[in-house]
Amino acid sequence: MIPYLLNVCALLLLTVLQGLDADIFGELLSYIYSGTLHVSLDKVQHLYQAADLLQLDYVRDTCISYMAMNLERSTCVDMYKFADVFSVDILLRRCVEWIDINFTEFSFSEEFCSLSVNQLTEIISHDELDVKEETTVWEAVVRWVQHSKEDRLPHLPSILPHIRFGQLTSDDTAAILEHSLIREDPGSFEVIKNFVEKGNNDLKPRLGRxxxxxxxxxxxxxxxxxxxxxxxxxxxxxxxxxxxxxxxxxxxxxxxxxxxxxxxxxxxxxxxxxxxxxxxxxxxxxxxxxxxxxxxxxxxxxxxxxxxxxxxxxxxxxxxxxxxxxxxxxxxxxxxxxxxxxxxxxxxxxxxxxxxxxxxxxxxxxxxxxxxxxxxxxxxxxxxxxxxxxxxxxxxxxxxxxxxxxxxxxxxxxxxxxxxxxxxxxxxxxxxxxxxxxxxxxxxxxxxxxxxxxxxxxxxxxxxxxxxxxxxxxxxxxxxxxxxxxxxxxxxxxxxxxxxxxxxxxxxxxxxxx
Incomplete structure (x- = not known):
């Protein structure tokens, strides 16, 4: 038992030397001696990283469960990005499911506007988005672009193919073609015009309806x-x-x-x-x-x-x-x-x-x-x-x-x-x-x-x-x-x-x- 504790302490010391917070060191040491673990939103990600390094499976699993149970609008994007970077598949699936189910409300948030272009296109390509109408996805993309218009407008042609124009009415499509964002970007206009003229091969409605x-x-x-x-x-x-x-x-x-x-x-x-x-x-x-x-x-x-x-x-x-x-x-x-x-x-x-x-x-x-x-x-x-x-x-x-x-x-x-x-x-x-x-x-x-x-x-x-x-x-x-x-x-x-x-x-x- 003593050699094991010495090895763990050495690993903990190495963890601290690698830049992790001293409080995290103390929390892990307390867990090893007492079996008690205190998790909170402000330190759960740091605890997971340290537990992953030390292969403390219980701590790692507890952190994943805690993050999954505390998913909400204010935390989802941060946890989504964390799960993506550290390949925490269980948490990543839960974040994606939460976003799919709550997409309409979530798309009005600052957190949604902080998504990268790759994360945005990944999310709006999901069959499982729980939206009643496809115009909801278009309006969400407009808000995302307008949040930082100068930087994001050039990405619009690559985003639009993920919107299912085949599920829109002719009036909806006509209104989109007249939107200022489309008119400002000839490339976007041509993308939508091609969809209208050639038809959208992906005619499936969102699974999330x-x-x-x-x-x-x-x-x-x-x-x-x-x-x-x-x-x-x-x-x-x-x-x-x-x-x-x-x-x-x-x-x-x-x-x-x-x-x-x-x-x-x-x-x-x-x-x-x-x-x-x-x-x-x-x-x-x-x-x-x-x-x-x-x-x-x-x-x-x-x-x-x-x-x-x-x-x-x-x-x-x-x-x-x-x-x-x-x-x-x-x-x-x-x-x-x-x-x-x-x-x-x-x-x-x-x-x-x-x-x-x-x-x-x-x-x-x-x-x-x-x-x-x-x-x-x-x-x-x-x-x-x-x-x-x-x-x-x-x-x-x-x-x-x-x-x-x-x-x-x-x-x-x-x-x-x-x-x-x-x-x-x-x-x-x-x-x-x-x-x-x-x-x-x-x-x-x-x-x-x-x-x-x-x-x-x-x-x-x-x-x-x-x-x-x-x-x-x-x-x-x-x-x-x-x-x-x-x-x-x-x-x-x-x-x-x-x-x-x-x-x-x-x-x-x-x-x-x-």
Whole structure:
């Protein structure tokens, strides 16, 4: 141990001599002796550089995670440039994803105007830019050029081919041709004129033209319903059943990847399938089978199985009929599912459970208990259970730092504040009249608003059923009926209803919008 510490100290001294801050030296030395690391925005990049030099993997990974979790308009460009220089691929992808998703707002910022011409052209060439119209990209380029017009105007002819003029209307194109920047630069005028006359070979719309939706599955076919009741959008897509074998749970990751947990009926093997947005198909994610990492007795009698993501890591949780819960996390570097610690329950008799990611933790809820998992420490701790001991939870969802749950009848709705470890009650189903729930309700979040979907029937005729969707008005503490018009089919959900940004232009032409 002593020779190792001496070697590390020598390396730390070398690091300081190479020009790194003495505070960084002290922080690393403190970490080596105590195992405690203090990270902040003002020193995280310096810490990463020193950890990279010393091959302190934990410090380096912690710095990457910290930067990825603190991406915002004021930090994104700086981290984007840092990740590019130091080839931090994980952080670079997160920066690109953040810019793609927030491009419209981001393009008005000083940070956007600080991009180099190469960085600008790289960004506006992305299929994934989340813009409603291509004019948004053109207007962003205009602002970038005008920020330093004399230096940047000569670059305009090389930038313009990355704007998809084929997606513009003739009026939009005519207005651009009359713009002062174009008129001042004959080269730019000729570039656009050629696009107009010859046509743009790249006619694809931006993949990022998205609408937030949740997915329901049709009982009687391979169809999926993509829905956003608040916007009145309901799109049905047909898939081969072989592409989605025995789906048990669905999760949407922070970078908008949609995964489903599947089970082969013959082999009982657990696999993960991933949705390919551009092709509108489901494909095997190429991960090693979860079942290979489980003991035989564990995966034969599963009561509930869950797939969740925290900080870009996938976790699989399952419980058997005896109330034993075990968990695995996926290591993408080794393509292995690694064992994690297990929560310990006081009461193992329950029928419902939910595994919910609420960054940076995972919460596991049963009717009588709440447990929180800290991925960094691989440790579970017990939280405060719902004070309503008779509340039979049937559905739960996370919005911000709060967990919402309700019972089968939608008569008791509770919210748990993860930061204060406290519960409070919300209003339930308003004025059901002669209607009652006839299916398990599903809470979900769309556009940062809490929703609930269920099927209800009438006392006088239980065969007469209808889909009901309510949205919660937090300021008034009331639920409002959206008068949803879902297609008249029998639907079910995979685990939680997770919102995803769906790229509408890439849904196949045979798909039907109701």
């Amino acid at each position: 998205t609408t937030e939706m949740v997915l329901l599955s049709d009982f009687n076919s391979g169809d999926l319903l993509f829905m956003n009741p608040l916007e009145g959008k309901y799109i049905t897509c047909s898939y081969n059943r072989k592409d989605r074998p025995g789906a048990m749970d669905l999760t949407v990751t922070s970078d908008n990847n949609i995964y489903i947990l599947t089970r082969d009926r013959e082999s009982n093997d657990r696999s993960v399938f991933k949705y390919n947005h551009a092709e509108n198909v489901w494909k095997n994610a190429g991960m090693s089978s979860i079942s290979k990492s489980l003991r035989p007795e564990h995966h034969l009698n599963c009561l509930n199985e869950h797939l969740v993501e925290v900080d870009q890591t996938l976790y699989y949780l399952a419980e058997n009929t005896e109330g034993v819960v075990w968990m695995r996390k996926y290591n993408r570097h080794t393509d292995q599912w690694q064992e994690c610690s297990q929560p310990q329950f006081d009461n193992i008799t329950y029928n419902y459970s939910a595994a919910l990611p609420c960054s940076p933790h995972i919460y596991f809820l049963t009717t009588s208990e709440v447990h929180r998992y800290d991925p960094r420490q691989d440790r579970w701790c017990k939280q405060s259970p719902s004070p309503e001991l008779n509340l039979e939870i049937e559905t739960a969802v996370v919005m911000g730092t709060e967990i919402f749950c309700t019972d089968f009848d939608f008569s008791q709705t509770m919210v748990y504040d993860t930061e204060s470890d406290c519960w409070q009650e919300l209003q339930g189903w308003p004025n059901p009249g002669n209607r009652k729930t006839s299916s398990i309700p599903s809470l979900f979040v769309l556009n940062n608003q809490l929703h609930i979907w269920f099927i209800c029937c009438y006392d006088h005729n239980e065969d007469e059923e209808e889909h009901v969707v309510y949205v919660y008005d937090k300021s008034a503490d009331v639920w409002r009926d959206l008068n949803a018009t879902l297609p008249n089919k029998e639907y079910f959900r995979y685990g939680r209803l997770c919102p995803a940004r769906i790229y509408l232009p890439y849904l196949k032409v045979q798909d039907k919008e109701i």
